[in-house]
Amino acid sequence: MIEWLLYIALGAALGTMGGLFGIGGGLIAIPALGVLFGLDQQLAQGTALVMVVPNVLLALWRYHQRNRIELRHALPLSLCSFVFAWLGSIWAVGLDAHSMRLGFVGFLVALAVWNVARIFLKVSPASAELRYAWPWLGVLGSFAGTMGGLFGVGGAVVATPILTSVFGTTQVVAQGLSLALAAPSTLVTLVTYGVHHSVDWGVGLPLAVGGLLSISWGVKLAHALPEKVLRVMFCGFLVVCAVMLGFEL
Known part of the structure; x- marks a missing residue:
């Protein structure tokens, strides 16, 4: 019971960050599961996705309520991300765990x-x-x-900076579209990891409960903060995640 409460509290913290940055919380859940619980990279990614999928769906709804997401923009992002996330997840479950962790750290640093x-x-x-x-x-x-x-993160962390710098959207609009991209891709990735037994459901489910309880606070905070502050916080968040996992290599 105490373990479940701790997992729920951790999920709440991760969910708040996920709503704040429009990423569902998985990017920090993966290093947290690797460092705190000793899960290998694939298992950490699969377990984090149990929390990420409902968080992304709830955050997407909250973003759409505050800043309507254009279907004509969201649809091509979502359909293509679904197909290629499935292919990427099949590739991921067959890779060496240490190589995957090294690649994930490089991904965060980049x-x-x-x-x-x-x-x-x-x-x-x-x-x-x-x-x-x-x-x-x-x-x-x-x-x-x-x-x-x-890497089991839904692709939102990749899409958000490209949408702002290349496509010219605001940070909040980019995060909303990124969540539309992440919704189908996280779902198909979770199914693939689950089929290959790379999910710890006993940890993932209470994390998901905690995330659902808190992600709306993160979304509300994201709309209240200045855009530059949000970007600086996101950079610091990425560096912290990379350092956490770097100690596990």
Whole structure:
């Protein structure tokens, strides 16, 4: 019983961060499960997805309530991410666990560097309209879906910075679209990991309960913070995750 309460509390903390950054909480849940519970990379990713899937669905609904997500933009992202996340997850479950962890740390560092660079680069003002037509959203969905399936994070962390810097959306709009991308990709990735016995349901389910109780607070905070502050916090979040997992290599 005490273990379940601890898992729920951890899930609540992760869910708040997931809502704040529009990523479902999986990006920090994976290093937390690896460091705190000693799970190998595939098992950590699969277990984190049990929490991520309902968190993403709830966060998507909350974002849509506050800032309507355009279906014409969300649909190509979602469909392509679904197909390529499935392919990426099949690839992931067959890889060596240590190599997967090393790759995941590199993935986090690359994301952090890219987001730091974006803070200092001059960019065009954000617009309500995308700079590129919808077929390019399919390309983004394919790439982000592959990364999400491979690393079990849904692809939102890849899509969000690209949507703001390349497609010209605001941070909040980008996070909403990224959640639309992540919803189908996290679901198909969880199914694949589950079929290959890379999920600890006893840990994942209470994490999911905690996440569902708290993710709305994170979404509310995301809409209240200045955009630059949100980006700086996201960069720091990525670096902390990379350092946590780096100690486990």
